[in-house]
Amino acid sequence: xxxxxxxxxxxxxxxxxxxxxxxxxxxxxxxxxxxxxxxxxxxxxxxxxxxxxxxxxxxxxxxxxxxxxxxxxxxxxxxxxxxxx
Amino acid sequence: xxxxxxxxxxxxxxxxxxxxxxxxxxxxxxxxxxxxxxxxxxxxxxxxxxxxxxxxxxxxxxxxxxxxxxxxxxxxxxxxxxxxxxxxxxxxxxxxxxxxxxxxxxxxxxxxxxxxxxxxxxxxxxxxxxxxxxxxxxxxxxxxxxxxxxxxxxxxxxxxxxxxxxxxxxxxxxxxxxxxxxxxxxxxxxxxxxxxxxxxxxxxxxxxxxxxxxxxxxxxxxxxxxxxxxxxxxxxxxxxxxxxxxxxxxxxxxxxxxxxxxxxxxxxxxxxxxxxxxxxxxxxxxxxxxxxxxxxxxxxxxxxxxxxxxxxxxxxxxxxxxxxxxxxxxxxxxxxxxxxxxxxxxxxxxxxxxxxxxxxxxxxxxxxxxxxxxxxxxxxxxxxxxxxxxxxxxxxxx
Numbered sequence: 357x358x359x360x361x362x363x364x365x366x367x368x369x370x371x372x373x374x375x376x377x378x379x380x381x382x383x384x385x386x387x388x389x390x391x392x393x394x395x396x397x398x399x400x401x402x403x404x405x406x407x408x409x410x411x412x413x414x415x416x417x418x419x420x421x422x423x424x425x426x427x428x429x430x431x432x433x434x435x436x437x438x439x440x441x
Numbered sequence: 442x443x444x445x446x447x448x449x450x451x452x453x454x455x456x457x458x459x460x461x462x463x464x465x466x467x468x469x470x471x472x473x474x475x476x477x478x479x480x481x482x483x484x485x486x487x488x489x490x491x492x493x494x495x496x497x498x499x500x501x502x503x504x505x506x507x508x509x510x511x512x513x514x515x516x517x518x519x520x521x522x523x524x525x526x527x528x529x530x531x532x533x534x535x536x537x538x539x540x541x542x543x544x545x546x547x548x549x550x551x552x553x554x555x556x557x558x559x560x561x562x563x564x565x566x567x568x569x570x571x572x573x574x575x576x577x578x579x580x581x582x583x584x585x586x587x588x589x590x591x592x593x594x595x596x597x598x599x600x601x602x603x604x605x606x607x608x609x610x611x612x613x614x615x616x617x618x619x620x621x622x623x624x625x626x627x628x629x630x631x632x633x634x635x636x637x638x639x640x641x642x643x644x645x646x647x648x649x650x651x652x653x654x655x656x657x658x659x660x661x662x663x664x665x666x667x668x669x670x671x672x673x674x675x676x677x678x679x680x681x682x683x684x685x686x687x688x689x690x691x692x693x694x695x696x697x698x699x700x701x702x703x704x705x706x707x708x709x710x711x712x713x714x715x716x717x718x719x720x721x722x723x724x725x726x727x728x729x730x731x732x733x734x735x736x737x738x739x740x741x742x743x744x745x746x747x748x749x750x751x752x753x754x755x756x757x758x759x760x761x762x763x764x765x766x767x768x769x770x771x772x773x774x775x776x777x778x779x780x781x782x783x784x785x786x787x788x789x790x791x792x793x794x795x796x797x798x799x800x801x802x803x804x805x806x807x808x809x810x811x812x813x814x815x816x817x818x819x820x821x822x823x824x825x826x827x828x829x830x831x832x833x834x835x836x837x838x839x
Contacts, residue, residue, distance in 0.1 A: 364475060365468060366468075367468060370464055370465060370468060371461075374461050378457060381457065382450060382453050382454065382457070383449060385452075385453045385456075386452070386453070392455065392456050393456075395453050396456040396459060396460055399456065399460040400463055400464070403460060403461075403464045404464065404546075405547065405553075407468055408507075408546070408550060409594075412594060414631065414632040414633075414634070414635075415631040418630065418631060419594075426590070430590070
């Protein structure tokens with residue numbers, strides 16, 4: 357579990373998080389077969405949210421992966437609804 | 442278009458790099474927001490209340506999420522010290538959250554912030570004893586939470602505030618059920634401290650409902666999980682209630698030992714009201730151990746302390762505990778004197794009409810020399826439940 361370093365995230369915090377999670381994030385996108393654009397959109401939204409919620413989230417790695425999974429599920433649902441409609 | 446079975450590094454690494462670059466830029470903007478938030482809050486606080494909504498609406502610099510966060514933090518700090526201020530700060534946060542730019546922050550984050558702001562406003566209303574407004578605000582929080590895509594941690598926060606409201610409404614079973622859901626979220630998020638805090642809150646709800654055995658178990662379980670350095674007041678509150686539950690369940694010696702172990706924490710945190718509550722607890726345990734003179738001294742001090750600080754409900758309950766000591770000592774005249782002193786003192790304090798009626802009943806019984814332990818317990822129990830619920834009627838005798 358990664359404990360909060362402080363209420364205010366730094367560039368170092370961001371880099372560390374990215375380095376640690378990169379393999380998992382890449383695998384996640386590949387498994388869901390999303391486009392590069394969708395991947396970028398989802399990751400930007402999740403990361404922005406995490407940066408604003410930095411002091412409220414204790415296990416940030418887990419939170420970010422969970423937010424991405426949720427975003428991927430929502431994106432798949434939207435595509436499937438679009439195909440049906 | 443989907444990307445199939447290619448090398449993930451080759452396919453998605455550019456997206457990751459671009460995102461990180463953007464996040465780095467956003468981080469600098471967040472830092473600027475954090476740095477300007479305190480100054481903006483001061484400006485708003487210095488603006489007369491009727492002019493604030495217009496300023497918030499027209500001046501874009503106030504439309505900042507970190508300002509909203511700071512208002513919520515300050516509201517939280519005022520919860521018990523100044524409940525009216527806590528309401529005012531949380532209300533400002535809801536007004537600012539209304540104007541946050543969804544194009545800049547993202548729709549989901551803006552809705553999440555609105556959910557939090559309304560949740561905090563709801564909790565502040567509850568502490569200020571406005572339970573109806575608390576209910577309405579928490580319902581608004583749930584609506585925004587749904588629109589935000591239901592962030593689990595925000596959801597757990599709303600559940601926890603809703604549980605506190607249910608406890609104030611003496612709907613303890615519902616409070617415990619809501620806390621069960623919050624506990625699961627915190628466990629899933631591996632937030633041991635918040636899980637511990639929710640376990641303690643569940644223990645308190647169970648204790649207030651009379652299930653002391655379970656209450657003790659949950660409070661102990663919560664205590665084993667919280668980070669005491671992070672929230673020393675939570676540690677003290679949990680220990681204080683645990684000692685009370687031990688005493689109420691007949692484990693008086695154990696309660697006294699636990700109190701001695703906790704004494705240094707009361708003294709270290711040093712808040713005057715904590716020390717008065719310590720004397721109250723000491724008095725109750727001493728009474729239940731049959732040390733009536735010691736109990737009388739402690740309860741007299743506690744009652745005087747609460748009266749001096751205008752904390753009417755607790756002063757009344759301590760006085761009722763003191764009356765139980767006099768009753769056991771056979772001091773009928775002291776009971777009459779105590780009852781006669783209580784009513785005028787509490788008429789000018791934070792005690793509402795229904796509670797005053799309960800105290801008048803005590804006075805009548807004292808004058809008629811008909812005070813019983815049952816009556817004192819019934820009034821004290823009522824005052825505890827009615828404290829944050831002015832609409833709760835005093836129950837008729839069964």
